[in-house]
Amino acid sequence: MSRKDYYAPLLRNWVYPLAQRLQGRDFHTTMNAALRDQFLSSDEVRELQFQKVSALIRHACQTVPYYRQAFGKIGLEPGDIKTWEDFKNIPILTKELLRVNEESFISTKPDSALFMVKTSGSTGTPLKIMVGQRAALRANVSRIRSLKWWGIELGDREIRLTNTGLSFERGWRKFYSDYISTPMRNMLMNRKYFSAYTMTPKMMQEHWEVILEFSPRYIFGFPSAYTIFANYLHEKGYDGREANLKLVVTSGELLHEWQEQLITTTFGCPVADEYGSVEAGVIAYSHPCGDMHMMDDGVIVEVIKSNPGDEYGQLVVTNLDNWGHPIIRFNLNDLAKTIRNGHDCSLGIGLGILEGLVGRSQDVLRLASGRIVYNHYFHNLVKYVRGVKQYQVIQKKPDHFEFKILPEGDTFNHEQEIYIQDVVREHLEGSTIVIKIVDNIPRDPSGKLRFVISEV
Numbered sequence: 001m002s003r004k005d006y007y008a009p010l011l012r013n014w015v016y017p018l019a020q021r022l023q024g025r026d027f028h029t030t031m032n033a034a035l036r037d038q039f040l041s042s043d044e045v046r047e048l049q050f051q052k053v054s055a056l057i058r059h060a061c062q063t064v065p066y067y068r069q070a071f072g073k074i075g076l077e078p079g080d081i082k083t084w085e086d087f088k089n090i091p092i093l094t095k096e097l098l099r100v101n102e103e104s105f106i107s108t109k110p111d112s113a114l115f116m117v118k119t120s121g122s123t124g125t126p127l128k129i130m131v132g133q134r135a136a137l138r139a140n141v142s143r144i145r146s147l148k149w150w151g152i153e154l155g156d157r158e159i160r161l162t163n164t165g166l167s168f169e170r171g172w173r174k175f176y177s178d179y180i181s182t183p184m185r186n187m188l189m190n191r192k193y194f195s196a197y198t199m200t201p202k203m204m205q206e207h208w209e210v211i212l213e214f215s216p217r218y219i220f221g222f223p224s225a226y227t228i229f230a231n232y233l234h235e236k237g238y239d240g241r242e243a244n245l246k247l248v249v250t251s252g253e254l255l256h257e258w259q260e261q262l263i264t265t266t267f268g269c270p271v272a273d274e275y276g277s278v279e280a281g282v283i284a285y286s287h288p289c290g291d292m293h294m295m296d297d298g299v300i301v302e303v304i305k306s307n308p309g310d311e312y313g314q315l316v317v318t319n320l321d322n323w324g325h326p327i328i329r330f331n332l333n334d335l336a337k338t339i340r341n342g343h344d345c346s347l348g349i350g351l352g353i354l355e356g357l358v359g360r361s362q363d364v365l366r367l368a369s370g371r372i373v374y375n376h377y378f379h380n381l382v383k384y385v386r387g388v389k390q391y392q393v394i395q396k397k398p399d400h401f402e403f404k405i406l407p408e409g410d411t412f413n414h415e416q417e418i419y420i421q422d423v424v425r426e427h428l429e430g431s432t433i434v435i436k437i438v439d440n441i442p443r444d445p446s447g448k449l450r451f452v453i454s455e456v
């Protein structure tokens, strides 16, 4: 039995709405609308999106220098967007365009005070996004609504297993952050942070003891961090089900099927995957029906294929609530198969369904011939190799790879090395692969662990 939580209702009904109010956000109104709108029909959802996007485009044309110029160049007036076809004629925005024109994307008349958020820069170039209060509230509301699908209520005890457990401050700021502001905020929010950066056996032992003592309803974190933690629990012979978790939420990295299975068997609870980005907020969330629903009342998601016959297309997103730094038809560099109508949901949610999300396209390797290799190829390969604890594949040239291997015990040997080289040569059009035995696989600057990286 999990420990009774007397604070959660207080946080849910008073502390959280009040904290949002102090930032100028009307939590109850937006939350109630979101709870209602998730049951709209597909047509009604499209209508709601169209109203919101028309207003956003008008605002962007009038107050955002970049859009005024870009739309002007193609002779587009705000009133010209009368149908979805018109919307689809708006040019696609890239990360590079956002970066180069940083200042000119900011509205001269934002609808609220803005705060700055930096993207993680997994491509090596961090990006600054200014977020308005309405967009920030929307992201919170989308997450709270999705967690409710899984029986998690706002204010329930939470542990976060992400990058944010470490302070990068120095001097008195570090003291203030480590001992005053962060602990206070976490206490008020009924949560604790574990850093995915420091998953040493000693830390994981401490984490396990804290989990048993704190008794969180759910944990939120990177799939790779759970994988390491689950393996540790198995090694020590601990039963993860004793944590009595209702849900594990994964975010920030692509969730592989084997990871989902490992987490489910270790903790004896379902796994929900959250998909989002700094530019767009929360974009899609797993639902108990088995599909991933898009947060259609806050974003417009498109899957754009270069050829109609392609299996996967680029994910392009429009953030409907950020009037401070409008993001319209932004290419996230992620891939998905298709979008389906919400009414396929067996549990009555009308929000659209995002199918076949395969994550960052920069983690998708393109061979010299143009053929695409998805990162799960390497996971399947590693399943046949003994003694690999962790790995990372880096594509150095279209036909040349580096395979970093963190071995487990001494079962990884020359024979295994030859096996990998042979299989890769055969499967990947004669590509060569160099094996490097390492004692550590570094995380990227945001704390995420990437299995497959393309430098091509």
Ligand SMILES: [Zn+2]
Pocket: 287, 288, 289, 290, 291, 293, 345, 346, 347, 348, 349
């Ligand atoms: Zn559903």
